[in-house]
Amino acid sequence: MLRTIPGRTLGRAAVSARQVRMMNSSSMLKKTTSAHATTMKIMGGSAQQVGLNVLSGRRMYATATDKTEKETEEKSEEKKTEGGEEEEVTGDAKKIAELETQLATKAKEAAELKDRLLRQVADFRNLQETTKREVQNAKEFAISKFARDLLDSVDNLDRALATVPEPAKNQSGEAAKEEEVTDKVLISLFDGVKMTQQVLEQTLKRHGLTKIDPLGEKFDPHKHEATFEVAQPDKEPGTVFFVQQAGFMLNNRVLRAAKVGVVKAT
Numbered sequence: 217m218l219r220t221i222p223g224r225t226l227g228r229a230a231v232s233a234r235q236v237r238m239m240n241s242s243s244m245l246k247k248t249t250s251a252h253a254t255t256m257k258i259m260g261g262s263a264q265q266v267g268l269n270v271l272s273g274r275r276m277y278a279t280a281t282d283k284t285e286k287e288t289e290e291k292s293e294e295k296k297t298e299g300g301e302e303e304e305v306t307g308d309a310k311k312i313a314e315l316e317t318q319l320a321t322k323a324k325e326a327a328e329l330k331d332r333l334l335r336q337v338a339d340f341r342n343l344q345e346t347t348k349r350e351v352q353n354a355k356e357f358a359i360s361k362f363a364r365d366l367l368d369s370v371d372n373l374d375r376a377l378a379t380v381p382e383p384a385k386n387q388s389g390e391a392a393k394e395e396e397v398t399d400k401v402l403i404s405l406f407d408g409v410k411m412t413q414q415v416l417e418q419t420l421k422r423h424g425l426t427k428i429d430p431l432g433e434k435f436d437p438h439k440h441e442a443t444f445e446v447a448q449p450d451k452e453p454g455t456v457f458f459v460q461q462a463g464f465m466l467n468n469r470v471l472r473a474a475k476v477g478v479v480k481a482t
Contacts, residue, residue, distance in 0.1 A: 359466075373409060
């Protein structure tokens with residue numbers, strides 16, 4: 217007897233083989249189920265307990281996974297926070313470095329300006345001192361040229377007095393009244409010239425001009441001009457024994473050196 221299947225036609229042999237296989241599969245399934253049940257009993261739990269354990273394990277795994285994810289997220293957030301803080305610290309450090317650089321630059325500029333200011337103050341004070349000294353010198357020595365030209369008149373008066381004979385000089389003044397004078401006109405002229413010389417010298421002295429008469433003094437190259445030297449055993453070498461022309465000083469500055477003769481060393 218034939219059994220018809222769409223697309224196929226099977227005989228008894230084919231059906232029997234199929235049944236055998238199905239029976240074998242059923243038997244193997246039962247054995248497997250029995251073995252699985254035996255195994256579950258040996259392990260000390262039922263299939264239900266195993267399922268619960270599996271669910272519990274899954275829950276624990278999910279909890280652990282969630283916890284791990286949370287920890288990972290927290291660590292990530294901490295890293296982000298730390299990274300942000302590091303970035304902020306780095307930014308602050310850069311700003312501080314820039315500010316320190318600017319401060320150093322400004323300090324250098326301030327030091328340079330201070331140095332320039334001190335130099336300018338010193339220059340100004342030096343200028344003040346120099347100007348003050350120049351003004352003082354101008355006041356003291358403004359008449360130096362006039363005084364130098366006037367010295368010729370003083371010299372002429374000295375020469376005029378030197379030409380008068382000694383007897384007439386001795387008979388001048390009170391002596392001329394008491395003794396007989398040979399030439400009263402000459403004596404009067406001598407007295408007038410001498411008075412003129414004295415008044416002129418006093419006037420010059422009031423304006424800072426003083427006469428240098430170094431007769432008998434030691435030779436001073438700053439005030440004296442040696443015109444000749446003569447050996448004199450009775451006098452100390454280097455002593456002025458003759459004044460050829462008197463010198464003058466204006467406010468303690470030599471206006472004209474005195475021309476003198478000096479004792480020569482033997």
